[in-house]
Amino acid sequence: MEVRQVEMFLRICEHGSINKAAAALRMSQPSLSRWIALLERDLGTQLFVRTRQGIRLTDAGQVLADRARPVLRQFELLRDDVGNKSLRQVNLAIPLSMQRLLTAPFADRVLSRSPELRMRVYEGINNSIRVWMENGLLDTAVIVETERVPENFTSRPLLRENLMLVGDHAAGLSLDAPVPLSKLDDLPIILPGPPNSISAQVAHALARAGYSYNNVFEAEILSLCLELAGRGRGYTVMPYCALEGRLGPDAALTAAPIEGLNVVWKLCINKSRAYAVANRSLVDELTEFIATQVENGAWTFTELF
Known part of the structure; x- marks a missing residue:
């Protein structure tokens, strides 16, 4: 019946x-x-x-x-x-690297300005976000451009961000002194293994330039990559957003922009939820917040599309 x-x-x-x-x-x-x-x-x-x-x-x-x-x-x-x-519930995924500069302050803004919106936030590395998209868990996601997007999602570029070489305090790296790609030649690198998008991009860039990629330790968690770099066990490569609040005179880490090496972040929207009022509202607020973070200088080494 x-x-x-x-x-x-x-x-x-x-x-x-x-x-x-x-x-x-x-x-x-x-x-x-x-x-x-x-x-x-x-x-x-x-x-x-x-x-x-x-x-x-x-x-x-x-x-x-x-x-x-x-x-x-x-x-x-x-x-x-x-x-x-x-209609009110929106499932959003943002890379772990953006937690301090984007995810946490944006969630705080939504809670204060739009309490009626039920937002569930997923955090993970890029290939994990893609899997969540394929499994139908997400309405909206921010993901690296090189990551494949499922057919039921549309995507558009959000911003381009410089990748940074990160080492311990003794490495003496400076945000004001960009380093060439050759600096990474056979340098002990701590990054996740395949299929991580950032490590793949670094490896391909070094190979194209005729340099060696020496991944001495595969740490699948961002915080572990940074912790080991801070202990002097090697270097890691991160977008600037991952270093928010981790640099300074007394910090264990130092960082420098890598010349010509950047990452493009894109916004992906589930086609079945593209016109849902709550999802459209969240997308508008998210893109506005990102633009504000870039334009007011909080998110440096970045340019909007």
């Missing part, structure tokens, strides 16, 4: 005629009769007796009519509640 069949049955009860109910439902009388026949077969009993004056409910039909109306009303209320929640 399907909800649609019960709704058709009740419409016939309201009109007292299969023909009138079919017209109201904008379907043919034979089609409606077939639906009701299937319902009667499923229930194992006759629901109507057809007379010259129209239809008359059998005892079983009267029981169904009496009990179905409140059940359908509860179903309608449930559907409305779930629908309203889905």
